[in-house]
Amino acid sequence: xxxxxPPPDEALVAASLAGDExxxxxxxxxxxxxxxxxxxxxxxxxxxxxxxxxxxxxxxFRHLGKFRGDAPFEHWLARIIVSACYDFxxxxxxxxxxxxxxxxxxxxxxxGIDAALAxxxxxxxxxxxxxxxxxxxxxxxxxxxxxxxxxxxxxxLTGWSESNVxxxxxxxxxxxxxxxETTHER
Amino acid sequence: xxxxxxxxxxxxLAAARATAxxxxxxxxxxxTRLAARLRAENSGSLFAWAWRLCPFFAALALxxxxxxxxxxxxxxxxxxxxxxxxxxxxxxxxxxxTGDRR
Numbered sequence: 090x091x092x093x094x095p096p097p098d099e100a101l102v103a104a105s106l107a108g109d110e111x112x113x114x115x116x117x118x119x120x121x122x123x124x125x126x127x128x129x130x131x132x133x134x135x136x137x138x139x140x141x142x143x144x145x146x147x148x149x150f151r152h153l154g155k156f157r158g159d160a161p162f163e164h165w166l167a168r169i170i171v172s173a174c175y176d177f178x179x180x181x182x183x184x185x186x187x188x189x190x191x192x193x194x195x196x197x198x199x200x201g202i203d204a205a206l207a208x209x210x211x212x213x214x215x216x217x218x219x220x221x222x223x224x225x226x227x228x229x230x231x232x233x234x235x236x237x238x239x240x241x242x243x244x245x246l247t248g249w250s251e252s253n254v255x256x257x258x259x260x261x262x263x264x265x266x267x268x269x270e271t272t273h274e275r
Numbered sequence: 276x277x278x279x280x281x282x283x284x285x286x287x288l289a290a291a292r293a294t295a296x297x298x299x300x301x302x303x304x305x306x307t308r309l310a311a312r313l314r315a316e317n318s319g320s321l322f323a324w325a326w327r328l329c330p331f332f333a334a335l336a337l338x339x340x341x342x343x344x345x346x347x348x349x350x351x352x353x354x355x356x357x358x359x360x361x362x363x364x365x366x367x368x369x370x371x372x373t374g375d376r377r
Contacts, residue, residue: 114306121305125298135301139308142301146309147316202283211290234288266284 098162106153113153117146120166127170130231131177133216145173171228171246178224185220201272218268226261233258 096104096112098119104112124142132138148169156165205214215235219227232243233254240258244251 110310114310117306117309121302122298125302125305126295129296129298138298138301139305142305143309143312147312150313202287206286206290209290209294211287212294212296215287215291235292237292262284266280269284269287270280 099158102153102156102158102162105150113150116149116162120163121146123163124166124170127236128174130235131174131181131227137177141173141177144177145170148173168246171232174231175224175228175247178227181220182224202269214269218265218272221268222261222264225257226264229254229257229261230265234262 096115098116101112101116101119105116121142124145125138128138128141128145132141145166149166152169156162202214205211219230222230228247229243232238232246233240238246240251240254243249243258244254247254249257
């Protein structure tokens, strides 16, 4: 008995462009796990996570006509993910500047790295420390250190030159260290 | 001390990498929410486009009004032209009857 072969991404894109909503829904189902995993590195809660994921797929839908199929759909979507997350970080930074979130920040920040590791709250401490950095540095630390992507790939995803990415990554790590050192020394 | 802290930072980042956030709750019924937003955006964008096109349609209405006004003025065909154009027999007849043309 012949198995039903799922349609390739390119066919789903073409069908979506022709107005087939179900085809786009299939693309969403196929990639939502990946999108949520990436967006979760930046979001503070489920509400923000949902917002970022929706924004990513909305952008993908709006620019579907620009997908030429010379690279896999996944790569094309990865660039949209990075650009949407970067925009989110910049917006979030502006909000943070206007509204003080001191009272709602991580409650174990005074305890430092050892305590966070012992409590299994490393992700929370990293998230808190990252929120103190500018948007570009948050993005680069996430891509380089948390997702362990090579510099060349980060350059492709962000549109920055490879040397620029290296400089930013070095500076971002230094700044992250400074933030964590101050909490660690308390 | 600095190397020591670098190691600590690496350990922290490795631990953060290892704990993948649970997104199952946020993923629930995501397609439905997204489809609703897409529909809302599409209807919203149509409405926005309609508003954006308002000045264009206003200008078009003015242009058509001006054109029809000037066209009315030049509608009367001179007897000479009426004679040349075979479709204007009636006007030619009127011109003969009124004495404009002998």
